[in-house]
Amino acid sequence: MIGIDIVEVERIRKKFSEINKQRVIDYVYTDYEKGYINTKSGDGLYRTAAGIFAAKEAVAKVLGGFGAHLQFKDIEITHGDNGAPKVSVKGENKSIEISISHEKNYAVAVALKVL
Numbered sequence: 001m002i003g004i005d006i007v008e009v010e011r012i013r014k015k016f017s018e019i020n021k022q023r024v025i026d027y028v029y030t031d032y033e034k035g036y037i038n039t040k041s042g043d044g045l046y047r048t049a050a051g052i053f054a055a056k057e058a059v060a061k062v063l064g065g066f067g068a069h070l071q072f073k074d075i076e077i078t079h080g081d082n083g084a085p086k087v088s089v090k091g092e093n094k095s096i097e098i099s100i101s102h103e104k105n106y107a108v109a110v111a112l113k114v115l
Helices: 009-018 021-028 031-037 042-062
Strands: 002-008 075-079 085-089 095-103 106-114
Touching: 002 009, 002 042, 009 021, 009 042, 031 042, 031 075, 042 075, 042 085, 042 095, 042 106, 085 095
Parallel strands: none
Antiparallel strands: 002 106, 075 085, 095 106
16 A cells, blocks of 8 residues: 655745644654754755655555544654664554655655555
């Protein structure tokens, strides 16, 4: 099964400024993700946040979508020693591969559930 999502970086920037930034961050991102995002600055911060957001959406799509059984913080995007993104999902023992890519205005992610 494959899931894909694309996020406009400006959408994340607006969410961070229009709504209480900390409220958005606390709702969507895990402690690890918050720490990783905060290592970035300027536009890099928003691109990174958008990439992780897109990854979570892509993973949710391969798992049947967000709802009572799956929340944003149930999905965590981490990074291996080589910097490649990895995903873990609370309560999910199936392997999911993830790829994230950034362009100036967009972040895209593809998730593949290995059966």
